[in-house]
Structures are given as structure tokens and as C-alpha cells.
Amino acid sequence: MMYPKIPLAQTVVQLCKAKQIKHIIISPGSRNAPLTIGFTNDNFFKCYSIVDERCAAFFALGIAQQLQEPTAVVCTSGSALLNYYPAVSEAYYSKIPLIVISADRPEHLIGIGDGQTINQKHVFENHILFSANLKLDLKEESNVPVTGDLPIIKNLENKFERFLGLQKDIQSFNAEAINTAINLAMKKSGPIHINVPFDEPLYETTDKLLIIPEAINEPSEPSLIDYAVIMSCVDDWHTAKRKLILVGCNTPNSIEQKWLDKLSEDESVMVMTETTSNLHHSSFFPSIDQVIAPLDEEEKQQLQPDILLTFGGLIVSKKIKALLRSYKPKQHWHIDTEGANDTFFCLNKHIVATPNDFFETFLSKIAHGEKSSYKNNWTLIKQERLRKHQLYVDQIPFCDFKVFDILVKSLPNNSILQSGNSSAIRYLQLFNLNKTVEVYCNRGTSGIDGSTSTAIGCASVTSKQTVFITGDLSFFYDSNALWNNYIPKNFRIIVINNQGGGIFRILPGNKDSETFDNYFETTHNLNAKHLCRMYGLEYESVSNENDLKQKLTTFYSNGMAPKLLEVFTPRLVNDKILLDYFDFIK
Structure with a gap:
């Protein structure tokens, strides 16, 4: 078996293994090479390669959300780490154990204009349970100060002993910090950050496990109720x-x-x-x-x-x-x-x-x-509301509201529904769902930025069919989510494309102005067809009720590739139909 030669890299990898952190999402880089070598050469780990760090972190979040266990992301130094922040904050507020492991430059190379360096220590300070800032391993050729007029051989012996002592202290510090961080992620269900400095050379390997760090597991505390x-x-x-x-x-x-x-x-x-x-x-x-x-x-x-x-x-x-x-x-x-x-x-x-x-x-x-x-x-009021609800749905034209009514009724039994944020989850709130369907949504920060990546991460680790319903802006914003090799063939995406941020038309404000169109609703004429062709998804589109119902009869069935259904709705009527709904059911 091949291991990274750097003791610190071995320490990180072996403690992740001891803590049963199996899923490792790696974004390519050079400074994180020792970690990449360690994780990918151990069959215990299930490793994924995802280029876009923001997508990678949300993908990991989807795995952790589904399996209810810690999942790790690994990146190189510099701005790569900052791309994890949206998912870190979501994990913080949604209480999901996300393990962030970042490679870093040695401290003497930071702040002097060296490439790919930022201040990585405590970078997630306001949205993290714990930051473990590890220490750089010593090298045998390090200049450890020696004092006195001892003979040369005695000086070398003392220098070597001092080197071993200092390295042992560093090793002990690093192992304790990693144990503390991962234990806290497990106990409190939230994100932690392990920052790992490496000096060159980065790619050297060995067939020997140089470090066997002790995994310190906190005993589970009994539930004590006052x-x-x-x-x-x-x-x-x-x-x-x-x-x-x-x-x-x-x-x-x-x-x-x-x-x-x-x-x-x-x-x-x-x-x-x-x-x-x-x-x-x-x-x-x-x-x-x-x-x-x-x-x-x-x-x-x-x-x-x-x-x-x-x-x-x-x-x-x-x-x-x-x-x-x-x-x-x-x-x-x-x-x-x-x-x-x-x-x-x-x-x-x-x-x-x-x-x-x-x-x-x-x-x-x-x-x-x-x-x-x-x-x-x-x-009694609920029953009357349900009666009026159905009357309203039966009489409205094709629109977002009508689409969600049809989609909710079409969901397969025992499937997983991943919802986008903003209008998607709010429309879903108006309908009774099949009780066999499990529902997830990134509601920690309620952002639109990583919903697709989260859904794909979820789908990659479950045998159940995952269906992702999202709006157009959220989907296009996170389109790099499709840039990976882990999307199962039974994964289904439904994009409701109303040519902009339709939820803003529901909010107070002047809707008939160029400023509103450009800076709030952000109208567009994009579609997902060419994205699907590039990433190998089957693509279909509809723009009326009959076609939607017909397409859904086969949409969830087995196929040779993941499928995306784009549903085009009329931009200028959706807001009025939704607002009129609440008056109608009163």
C-alpha cells in the first residue's frame, strides 16, 4: 500500500479512517497532494473528484445530510478554500457534520507575496464549531539551535534528540487538535475546519505507515432530562x-x-x-x-x-x-x-x-x-380551505401553481424529494405530499446557491430515486453541479423556468420598470437544453398542462442517463395567480 511520506498527511488520513469518515470529496490541486495520495490509496475511503469547490462542498453536504454521518471535503491552498464558505454556513445552521480539510502553505510563505496564499487560519470563524490549525512537520535538515562547545558528534546527537522531541510535540499537538475537531463535529452535528500546512516536496510516497495516531473517542453521554x-x-x-x-x-x-x-x-x-x-x-x-x-x-x-x-x-x-x-x-x-x-x-x-x-x-x-x-x-377551517384549494386549482390556467399541483401528485412512492429554495419550497408548502416521500431542502441559510449539488450528493449515496425540483435562477446559478461523474441514472431534475426570479414579483414593489426586470427579477431567455447535452443528461421540455402530464408518465421510469424536464411557465401571470389564491380560499 502507498502512503504519503509526510507524517502530518498520514496523521490526518489515519484519524479520518479511525473516525469512520468514509466519503471524501477532493478538488484538484497541488498543495493538497499528500492528502489526495493518502485518501485515494486506501480502499476504506470512497473518494470523489469534483473540480468546483463550491459544488464539491454542497455535494458533500448532500451526502452527510442523507447518511447522517460526517463527510469530508479536501482542497488546495488559497482561494479554493473560500469557495467552501456557502456550504459551511449552510452546514452550521442546518447542523450537518461537514469536515473541511484544507492544505496550506508553511507559515513563513504567507503574507510575503507567494502564490496561492491567503490567511487560512480561522477563515470560517463565525460559522464553524472548531478550527484546528495544525503545525508543520519538522524536517531532519531543520536548523535546530544547539548551544555549548560540545564536540561535533555530541552536538549532532543532541541536535537529533532535540529534533525528535520537537517533532513528537508537534505530532501530539496535531493529533489532539484533529481528534477534538472531529469529535465536536460528531457530537454537535456541525462543520469543523482542519487547516494542514505542507512544505515541499509534496508528492513523495512510502510503503510504510510512519504514524499511527491514537483516535480519542468521547464517550457518549446519557440523555439527562431535567x-x-x-x-x-x-x-x-x-x-x-x-x-x-x-x-x-x-x-x-x-x-x-x-x-x-x-x-x-x-x-x-x-x-x-x-x-x-x-x-x-x-x-x-x-x-x-x-x-x-x-x-x-x-x-x-x-x-x-x-x-x-x-x-x-x-x-x-x-x-x-x-x-x-x-x-x-x-x-x-x-x-x-x-x-x-x-x-x-x-x-x-x-x-x-x-x-x-x-x-x-x-x-x-x-x-x-x-x-x-x-x-x-x-x-373545520382546514377542511374548508382544502375544498376551496381544489376549486381554485381546477379553474386556473397553466402557471407555476398548476405545475406544482401536478408535480406533487406525480412523485413516485418511497422517493426522495430535494427542493430548491425561494419559490420552489414555498409552493411545495401549499400542497399535501405523499407521506412516503422524504423531503429535504437547504433551509439553514435558505440560499439558492448549492441546491443542485446537494441533491446530487444525496442521490449518489441512496438506493431511492431522488427528484430535484428547482427554479430556473437557482439551477443556472449552480449549473457546475452537473460537472461530475457521480449522478445516478435514476436522478431526475425538474426546472420550473419562468424566465427570471419570479418570487420577486410576489413581493411589494414596482414590477413594471426596467430596474425591476434587470436587478430584481433578472429576466432572461436561457434554457437547459445545451447544458444537458454537454453533461450527458436526457432533456425534455413542456409549456402546457397536457404535455406536462404526458411527459410525467414516463419521466421517472428507468433510463440510460439522468433526466431533466424543463417546464416553461408564463412569467407575467404567476404572481397574480398566487396572490389571488389566498383571497379565494378565505
């Missing part, structure tokens, strides 16, 4: 007549069904779920905006909960955030093992636990509380 906090919650829960549970981004199958069933039995509890929550129950309230957008002031007051209980990740719906900030609950409790966002400016309890552990302890102590019509009243 029973005093639980009992105070129980007392308040019993007396409250209006309890609202709001669930944000949530990993599929992470909440036991028995707790969902138990919550559904309480007539004073209303459970609102977002599309990204991956929770389903006939008594819950998906499509949040559909329920609350048409409410008048009196109805909003009637919805205002005594207790708001939240768990899961960030919330998509701007309307529920606005409502609960204006009509604040008397209490807001959030369940999470690490932290709690004060999203509605009224957080008063952070329950340090997993939702399963909390509900197991909490619900066993809950008896029937006071009589309440809270859920039943809103269930």
Missing part, C-alpha cells in the same frame, strides 16, 4: 386550552409514531407541520400558509396559543413567523439537545433533550386537561 423542568411543563400544559406544536425541518423517521398518535388525541393541541418536517398524521395541519394567510384579526386572536411547543430545524413559513410575533404565545418551549432559537421573541424554556426522550417522559405524565375546542374549530 425532571423539574418537565413537571413545570406538565402543570402549565394541563391548564392551557390552546396548545400549538410547530415542527420545522426534521429528519425522516426520527420521531416515533406513537408520540404523534398520542398528541393527535388531545383536542387542545394543534400540530402544524412544514413540508420539510417529514411528519404525517391525518389530524395534523400541513400547508400552514393555506390555513393562516386568509385570517382576519379576530381569527388570528383565536389562533393565538397559550403554549407554543417547537422542535426541528428552521421554519420556512414567513406567515407563521409574522403571526406568532404579533400574537405571541404566553409561553414558547423549544426541544433541542444543543440550542434554541428565539424565533418569535418569546422563548422562555429550552428543553435540553431529543423530542423522543422529551415526549416519552412528558406524555406519560399528561392526563386529560380542560375541555377545549381549539383543534376541532381549526380542523
Whole structure:
């Protein structure tokens, strides 16, 4: 077996192996050659080569998101590292264990005008759990100072012993820093950065493993729930007549069904779920905006909960955030093992636990509380909204809204849906999805920049079919995502092309001006046909309802290559149809 000759490179690779970090996404470069040699020559690792570092990092994020395990990205020195930043910030806010490993120049070459050098230490300072800035290995010819008038041979012996001692200290420091960083990524589920300085020569190899660093694994801590906090919650829960549970981004199958069933039995509890929550129950309230957008002031007051209980990740719906900030609950409790966002400016309890552990302890102590019509009243409203929703869909012309209605109904059972951000995820929020479909979206920072890469990373490590629905701007922005050899043949992309950033037409502002067209909506006449030809995807396009339905009958079936379906919708009607929808269902 071939190893890099540099001890530090061996240390990084061997500790990644010991920590079971299997998936390594490498972007080409010279300074990271020792790491590339180490990872690619060990069959334990599954290595990927992706040229564009921004795409590579989001691809890695998609793998980590799907497998729920750390995934590493490896790059050369200089600006290459900065291209990881969008994915690093997404991993930080979405709590995804992304391991960033960057090669660096020796410290004496930084800040003197040498090529491909920037200040790489702590470069992700505000969006990282830990930065491990490693130390350069000593070379045997290093000038270690020697003092005294000892004979030459004695001087050489002392110099060699001092060299070994210093190198041992460096090795110990580096191994401890790497262990600390990776352990933190695993424990807290977030990104860490390991910065690795290398001096030339970079390409030398050896058949000997020179370093066997000790992998220090932190013992798993038992889940400790503060029973005093639980009992105070129980007392308040019993007396409250209006309890609202709001669930944000949530990993599929992470909440036991028995707790969902138990919550559904309480007539004073209303459970609102977002599309990204991956929770389903006939008594819950998906499509949040559909329920609350048409409410008048009196109805909003009637919805205002005594207790708001939240768990899961960030919330998509701007309307529920606005409502609960204006009509604040008397209490807001959030369940999470690490932290709690004060999203509605009224957080008063952070329950340090997993939702399963909390509900197991909490619900066993809950008896029937006071009589309440809270859920039943809103269930009637939900049913009426659904009736009006279908009436509206049946009468509107071909548009974005109509397209999403058709797409949601077409998704294959037991598939994975990756959603683009901006308008794509907001339209999906208005529809009830097949409960066998798992839904993912980069909602940590809600950016459009890496959705395609994330979806492809996800698709590369799952046996389930992955379907990616996105808008045109997001797709073209991340078109380098297609520049890799890891897209499975059953991967499907659906691009809704409304010739610009259609969501901006929904927002307040003057829509009939050159400034709006150029700098907000950014209108264009691009299509994905030639991109698909260049990257080897099967391409089809439609621009009406009948063709869309016909194409979808075979779109998900097996083929010789990944497929992309581009759906062209009329740019100037989408915003009016969406805004009129909320008036119609009122």
C-alpha cells in the first residue's frame, strides 16, 4: 500500500479512517497532494473528484445530510478554500457534520507575496464549531539551535534528540487538535475546519505507515432530562386550552409514531407541520400558509396559543413567523439537545433533550386537561380551505401553481424529494405530499446557491430515486453541479423556468420598470437544453398542462442517463395567480 511520506498527511488520513469518515470529496490541486495520495490509496475511503469547490462542498453536504454521518471535503491552498464558505454556513445552521480539510502553505510563505496564499487560519470563524490549525512537520535538515562547545558528534546527537522531541510535540499537538475537531463535529452535528500546512516536496510516497495516531473517542453521554423542568411543563400544559406544536425541518423517521398518535388525541393541541418536517398524521395541519394567510384579526386572536411547543430545524413559513410575533404565545418551549432559537421573541424554556426522550417522559405524565375546542374549530377551517384549494386549482390556467399541483401528485412512492429554495419550497408548502416521500431542502441559510449539488450528493449515496425540483435562477446559478461523474441514472431534475426570479414579483414593489426586470427579477431567455447535452443528461421540455402530464408518465421510469424536464411557465401571470389564491380560499 502507498502512503504519503509526510507524517502530518498520514496523521490526518489515519484519524479520518479511525473516525469512520468514509466519503471524501477532493478538488484538484497541488498543495493538497499528500492528502489526495493518502485518501485515494486506501480502499476504506470512497473518494470523489469534483473540480468546483463550491459544488464539491454542497455535494458533500448532500451526502452527510442523507447518511447522517460526517463527510469530508479536501482542497488546495488559497482561494479554493473560500469557495467552501456557502456550504459551511449552510452546514452550521442546518447542523450537518461537514469536515473541511484544507492544505496550506508553511507559515513563513504567507503574507510575503507567494502564490496561492491567503490567511487560512480561522477563515470560517463565525460559522464553524472548531478550527484546528495544525503545525508543520519538522524536517531532519531543520536548523535546530544547539548551544555549548560540545564536540561535533555530541552536538549532532543532541541536535537529533532535540529534533525528535520537537517533532513528537508537534505530532501530539496535531493529533489532539484533529481528534477534538472531529469529535465536536460528531457530537454537535456541525462543520469543523482542519487547516494542514505542507512544505515541499509534496508528492513523495512510502510503503510504510510512519504514524499511527491514537483516535480519542468521547464517550457518549446519557440523555439527562431535567425532571423539574418537565413537571413545570406538565402543570402549565394541563391548564392551557390552546396548545400549538410547530415542527420545522426534521429528519425522516426520527420521531416515533406513537408520540404523534398520542398528541393527535388531545383536542387542545394543534400540530402544524412544514413540508420539510417529514411528519404525517391525518389530524395534523400541513400547508400552514393555506390555513393562516386568509385570517382576519379576530381569527388570528383565536389562533393565538397559550403554549407554543417547537422542535426541528428552521421554519420556512414567513406567515407563521409574522403571526406568532404579533400574537405571541404566553409561553414558547423549544426541544433541542444543543440550542434554541428565539424565533418569535418569546422563548422562555429550552428543553435540553431529543423530542423522543422529551415526549416519552412528558406524555406519560399528561392526563386529560380542560375541555377545549381549539383543534376541532381549526380542523373545520382546514377542511374548508382544502375544498376551496381544489376549486381554485381546477379553474386556473397553466402557471407555476398548476405545475406544482401536478408535480406533487406525480412523485413516485418511497422517493426522495430535494427542493430548491425561494419559490420552489414555498409552493411545495401549499400542497399535501405523499407521506412516503422524504423531503429535504437547504433551509439553514435558505440560499439558492448549492441546491443542485446537494441533491446530487444525496442521490449518489441512496438506493431511492431522488427528484430535484428547482427554479430556473437557482439551477443556472449552480449549473457546475452537473460537472461530475457521480449522478445516478435514476436522478431526475425538474426546472420550473419562468424566465427570471419570479418570487420577486410576489413581493411589494414596482414590477413594471426596467430596474425591476434587470436587478430584481433578472429576466432572461436561457434554457437547459445545451447544458444537458454537454453533461450527458436526457432533456425534455413542456409549456402546457397536457404535455406536462404526458411527459410525467414516463419521466421517472428507468433510463440510460439522468433526466431533466424543463417546464416553461408564463412569467407575467404567476404572481397574480398566487396572490389571488389566498383571497379565494378565505
